[in-house]
Amino acid sequence: MSKVVIDALVERFKDPVQGDGVTGAYEGAGGDDCAFVKRERLVEVCRFLRDDAEMQFNMAPYITAVDYLGQEPRFEVVYNLLSTTRNWRIRLRVKVAEQDAVLPSVCGIWRGANWFERYCFDMYGIHFTDHPDHRRLYMYDEFVGHPLRKDYPLRGRQPLVTELEVPAEPFRGPGPAERGE
Amino acid sequence: MSTEVKEALKQPVAPRSSELDAPLQSKRMLVNLGPSHPAMHGTARAVVELEGENIASCKLDIGFLHRGFEKSCENVTWTQCFPYTDRLNYVSSIMNNVGFALAVEKLCKLEVPERAQYLRTITSEIHRICDHLTLVGALGLELGAMTVFLYAIEGRDLLWDRLTELCGARLTSNYARIGGVSRDAPEGWLEKTSATLDRVVLLRDEIDALLTRNRIFVDRTRKVGTVSRADALDLGFTGPCLRASGEPYDLRKAAPYLVYDRLDFDIPVGSNGDTFDRYLMRIEEMKQSDKMIRQCFRDMAPGELVVRDFRYVLPPKPEVYGTIEGVMAHFKLIMEGIQVPAGEAYGYTEAANGELGFYLVSDGSGRPYKLGLRAPGWPMLAALPVILQGALLSDLVPVFDSINMIGGEVEQ
Amino acid sequence: MSTELDAIPGIIPTRRDDAIGALEKMVSKGLGWARKYSLFQYPFVTACCGMEYMTLAAARYDLDRFGAALPRFSPRQADLLMVVGTVNCKQAPILRRVWETISEPKWVVAFGVCASSGGFYDNYATVQGIDRIIPVDVYVPGCPPRPEQVLDGIMMLQAKIQGQHHQFTEGKPLPVLGQAPRQR
Numbered sequence: 129m130s131k132v133v134i135d136a137l138v139e140r141f142k143d144p145v146q147g148d149g150v151t152g153a154y155e156g157a158g159g160d161d162c163a164f165v166k167r168e169r170l171v172e173v174c175r176f177l178r179d180d181a182e183m184q185f186n187m188a189p190y191i192t193a194v195d196y197l198g199q200e201p202r203f204e205v206v207y208n209l210l211s212t213t214r215n216w217r218i219r220l221r222v223k224v225a226e227q228d229a230v231l232p233s234v235c236g237i238w239r240g241a242n243w244f245e246r247y248c249f250d251m252y253g254i255h256f257t258d259h260p261d262h263r264r265l266y267m268y269d270e271f272v273g274h275p276l277r278k279d280y281p282l283r284g285r286q287p288l289v290t291e292l293e294v295p296a297e298p299f300r301g302p303g304p305a306e307r308g309e
Numbered sequence: 310m311s312t313e314v315k316e317a318l319k320q321p322v323a324p325r326s327s328e329l330d331a332p333l334q335s336k337r338m339l340v341n342l343g344p345s346h347p348a349m350h351g352t353a354r355a356v357v358e359l360e361g362e363n364i365a366s367c368k369l370d371i372g373f374l375h376r377g378f379e380k381s382c383e384n385v386t387w388t389q390c391f392p393y394t395d396r397l398n399y400v401s402s403i404m405n406n407v408g409f410a411l412a413v414e415k416l417c418k419l420e421v422p423e424r425a426q427y428l429r430t431i432t433s434e435i436h437r438i439c440d441h442l443t444l445v446g447a448l449g450l451e452l453g454a455m456t457v458f459l460y461a462i463e464g465r466d467l468l469w470d471r472l473t474e475l476c477g478a479r480l481t482s483n484y485a486r487i488g489g490v491s492r493d494a495p496e497g498w499l500e501k502t503s504a505t506l507d508r509v510v511l512l513r514d515e516i517d518a519l520l521t522r523n524r525i526f527v528d529r530t531r532k533v534g535t536v537s538r539a540d541a542l543d544l545g546f547t548g549p550c551l552r553a554s555g556e557p558y559d560l561r562k563a564a565p566y567l568v569y570d571r572l573d574f575d576i577p578v579g580s581n582g583d584t585f586d587r588y589l590m591r592i593e594e595m596k597q598s599d600k601m602i603r604q605c606f607r608d609m610a611p612g613e614l615v616v617r618d619f620r621y622v623l624p625p626k627p628e629v630y631g632t633i634e635g636v637m638a639h640f641k642l643i644m645e646g647i648q649v650p651a652g653e654a655y656g657y658t659e660a661a662n663g664e665l666g667f668y669l670v671s672d673g674s675g676r677p678y679k680l681g682l683r684a685p686g687w688p689m690l691a692a693l694p695v696i697l698q699g700a701l702l703s704d705l706v707p708v709f710d711s712i713n714m715i716g717g718e719v720e721q
Numbered sequence: 722m723s724t725e726l727d728a729i730p731g732i733i734p735t736r737r738d739d740a741i742g743a744l745e746k747m748v749s750k751g752l753g754w755a756r757k758y759s760l761f762q763y764p765f766v767t768a769c770c771g772m773e774y775m776t777l778a779a780a781r782y783d784l785d786r787f788g789a790a791l792p793r794f795s796p797r798q799a800d801l802l803m804v805v806g807t808v809n810c811k812q813a814p815i816l817r818r819v820w821e822t823i824s825e826p827k828w829v830v831a832f833g834v835c836a837s838s839g840g841f842y843d844n845y846a847t848v849q850g851i852d853r854i855i856p857v858d859v860y861v862p863g864c865p866p867r868p869e870q871v872l873d874g875i876m877m878l879q880a881k882i883q884g885q886h887h888q889f890t891e892g893k894p895l896p897v898l899g900q901a902p903r904q905r
Contacts, residue, residue: 157415157654186542190655190666190683206668208655208683212542212558219655240545243691251379266372266720267846268811275380275845282384284845288814291853345765345815347794352767352812373812374767376835377844384844392841399769399865443772462779480772480865717768 133183133218134161140176141169162219170222171232177209177218178237185211185218188234191244193252197278201225203254207234224254233259251276337365340702344373347451349709352716353690362701367694374716382680386646387413387487390677395481397682397718400443401436403429403472404660405718406485411566412656412667413487416649419621423568424612425489430567431605432484434598435472435502438509439465440661440713441591441598445516448588448710452529457516464512471502487647488622489615499606506599517592530585534696534708537582544695545688548663549590550712554582560659571608572601587711621647646675653679662686662713684718749887756800756826757879758788763799765819768806770833770865782868787875796822801878802855807835809846813854820855826885828858828878833865840864 134153141150150173153163165173177185190208207220224231233256234241245256246265253274256262267275271286338359343349354370378397382390394409395402407429414421421429446461469479474495476484484491520526536546541554551558559576561569577593579586615622619638628635651673657666666683689712696708766774777784784790793799796819808816820829831851834840837860839849851857858881861874 157418157652160655187545189545189547189657189664189688190668190681192668192681192683194653194670194679194681206681208666208668212556212563215563217655238545239543239695240688240691243687264372266375266811268372275377280845282380282844285810286845287810287848289817289854291813291848344812345819347792350766350771372809373815374807374809375811375846376768376807376809376842377846380846381842381844396769399772443775459780462775463781466776466779466781479867480769 131155131161133177133216134163136182137163137173137177141173156219160217160219162221165220165222167222167224167231170220171234171237173220174207174209174234174237183211183216184213185209185216187212188238188241188244191234191241191248193248193254193276195252195276195278203229203252205231205248205254229254231256233257235260250274253277335361342705344370350714350716352720353714355693355705357702357705359702362703364697364700364702364705367697367705369690369693371690371720374720376721378682378721379680383677386675387649387677388642388647390680391483391485392481395483397684397721398440398660398662398665398686398715399480399717400715401433401440401661402480402482403432403436403476403484404440404658405665406483407433407567408656408658408660408665409667410485410487411658412654412669413647413649415656416652416654416669416671417487417621417647419488419616419618421489422613422616424493424609425614426567427605427609428490428494428614429485430569430572431602431609432472432475432482432490433567434602434605435468437598437661438595439468441595442509442513442516444710444713445520445588445591448707449516449520449526451706451710452526454519454523454526457519460512460516460519464509467505467508471498471505474498474501486615486622488618489613493614499609503603503606506602510599513592513595521589521592527585529703530588530707530711531583532581533584533704534700534711535581535583536692536696540692540695541582544692546663546692547688548659548661548685549594550587550663550689552577553579553586553590555580560657560664564657566658568605568608569601572604574601574604584707584711648673648675649677657683660685662689662715662718665718682718682721684715684721686712686714686719690714690719745887749885750883752887753883753885757882760787760789760801760828760875760878761791761793761799762789762801762803763794763796763819763823764792764803764805765816766803766805767808767812768833768835770805770835773865773868773871774803774805774832777868777871782872784872784875787872787879789875796820797824799823800827802827802829803832804829804836804851805832807840807842808848808851808854810848811846813848816851817854828882829855830874830878831857831860832871832874834862835864837862 137150138153142148150163150165156162177183187210188207189210192206194204194206196202196204201223203224205222205224209218222231231254233245235245242261243265245259246263248254249256249262250264250266251274268288270288273280340357340359342357343354344352349355352374356368357364358366378393382393390409391406394405397405442461442465446458449457472482473479475498476482476491536554538555541551542556555578557576557578562576574597577590579590623642624635624638629639649671651671653670655666655668657664663685664683665685668681669677670679672678697705764774776782789801800823802820802823804816831837835842836851839847848854859874859878861871863870
């Protein structure tokens with residue numbers, strides 16, 4: 129679909145000294161083009177994609193994160209970008225290590241990225257520098273931990289009010305057998 | 310007496326002509342709307358800072374309906390995710406089913422039989438009408454037009470009756486399956502649904518007549534909550550809200566899926582991007598959906614409902630009881646789930662409110678490794694503080710309605 | 722035969738007690754009748770069940786026939802709390818507070834399976850049934866329940882209100898909320 133974009137990106141962000149900014153381009157399922165982007169050059173790549181007259185990626189429909197527990201680096205932030213004028217889509221994947229889970233915010237490029245980045249922070253604990261409103265999105269401030277991480281237990285409830293104890297549970301929902309509470 | 314006081318006393322103090330000239334302390338007021346407030350649809354909380362009656366700033370707090378959709382889905386098999394997707398946008402659940410099924414099929418590289426594609430299209434469009442009817446009804450209700458609400462709910466109920474005959478549930482349909490749909494339309498269903506649609510058309514026209522030229526309604530919606538085309542793109546709007554701002558982007562045309570490339574329909578596009586345009590967009594889309602459903606009825610031919618591939622679809626019962634392959638396939642599908650090939654995919658469809666995306670990561674096992682949901686209403690709700698900057702407090706209600714925030718999908 | 726009941730003064734019914742009891746019963750019945758047809762509900766609508774709630778309130782199913790039509794959007798004016806939809810840990814303190822704001826007598830209907838037991842959302846975010854936070858009178862299962870089911874639930878609640886025992890207070894102070902647990 130947008131092989132042109134990938135080629136242009138790889139060509140433009142070549143850096144023989146510090147390694148390429150955009151690597152590992154491949155055609156994903158259904159024909160969407162994907163590439164890995166180095167964290168340091170993310171903002172540069174995004175700005176190029178939006179501002180270049182050839183590209184015009186004027187929208188960031190979805191940004192999310194994935195926790196590959198056991199792999200190194202552990203997290204990956206996925207940027208799905210869309211150009212409505214060209215009808216192109218591209219997926220940028222950025223790897224982040226657990227100890228240093230910090231990314232530059234792209235809110236300055238697409239304002240719509242605001243809540244997606246807050247979601248990544250809330251659910252995975254990935255920080256974004258220069259984010260205008262760096263708070264949790266879904267969970268409350270008293271909540272400890274990041275629920276979508278793979279090592280967070282499925283039933284790890286942190287109630288805000290004292291709950292009455294319900295003695296026996298007749299049957300259980302899906303998920304692993306051990307209780308996370 | 311100091312010199313300053315002497316100077317001050319020299320100037321004559323003019324008496325005020327009336328009480329109205331008296332200086333009023335203007336102070337900003339904080340108003341907390343929600344989360345349990347009828348205007349906030351139950352689940353969002355807005356902390357509004359008021360300057361007089363104008364909104365100086367607005368801060369949103371969501372998550373009051375966060376029920377761990379993604380985490381739950383990561384712990385069940387791919388097929389068991391369908392009931393969870395039902396409850397995302399609960400007004401148009403089949404669209405979520407279809408969106409999820411298409412995303413998984415993208416990963417599996419499955420080609421769905423034609424009849425199943427037609428059935429998916431028909432039910433999706435019926436649910437689009439339901440969704441838009443609900444929005445228009447709620448918008449009317451909250452601006453004081455109770456009749457519109459009653460008409461809209463009646464129209465929705467008529468359609469739900471037909472869907473109940475098709476899939477057994479009024480609201481949470483659980484209709485699509487990976488590789489097809491769960492059941493065929495019963496005998497005589499197409500004719501019955503055509504008759505129901507005729508009735509819904511009448512109701513829709515009546516709503517149109519009640520609202521579109523209604524002075525009160527127009528005054529409260531026109532030039533309220535205006536979003537420019539550039540802003541809408543920047544903020545990540547999709548669906549009717551984006552098209553109301555003048556950007557003709559519709560996934561059904563831009564990246565056709567199912568049978569949309571064979572259907573003849575138009576994409577309505579607005580010009581002002583205000584609440585009234587967003588309302589008109591819904592009325593127009595209902596007309597287009599109606600047209601599409603009738604075309605599907607005309608073109609649909611009998612055929613298979615699901616792909617005949619036992620790696621993805623349960624074998625028919627005679628084969629389960631009669632052959633060893635059937636038993637094995639059944640057992641493996643039930644106990645382990647569908648073995649979706651390892652990889653990642655982003656599936657996107659045009660749901661009632663915009664782009665519904667599923668970002669799937671599979672590790673080759675029977676359960677999703679990651680199921681990321683891109684809810685259509687998410688960026689619209691996030692943009693609410695921007696839209697409402699400087700607007701009147703009373704404008705919050707129609708604007709909030711017209712972006713159609715559905716707690717289930719936005720807060721997952 | 723003497724039991725330990727005899728030792729407690731006032732437990733042996735006298736004719737005066739009988740008379741008061743009969744009067745109390747009559748008054749109680751009348752109060753129950755009056756109350757069951759004038760339920761002012763506070764819809765605590767959060768999720769999917771809200772759609773069925775809309776249907777229920779609209780023309781086809783018409784909750785008005787049961788005297789429970791008028792939703793009051795202030796808990797201070799309501800006596801029936803309808804919890805419609807999922808309640809999660811973030812929402813729980815708000816639900817508790819809304820329930821505490823409603824003045825006695827008050828009843829609670831758990832509308833839908835999420836409110837009744839948490840439903841299939843058995844995970845980190847969701848409260849496993851609102852009865853862990855507030856007492857519930859009627860549970861309406863279903864995901865979401867059909868409107869007929871809810872009407873049945875409302876009728877069950879009406880029967881409960883009709884049969885409820887309304888006590889003479891005899892000028893005694895009423896129990897203060899939050900100090901003594903309400904009888905379930």
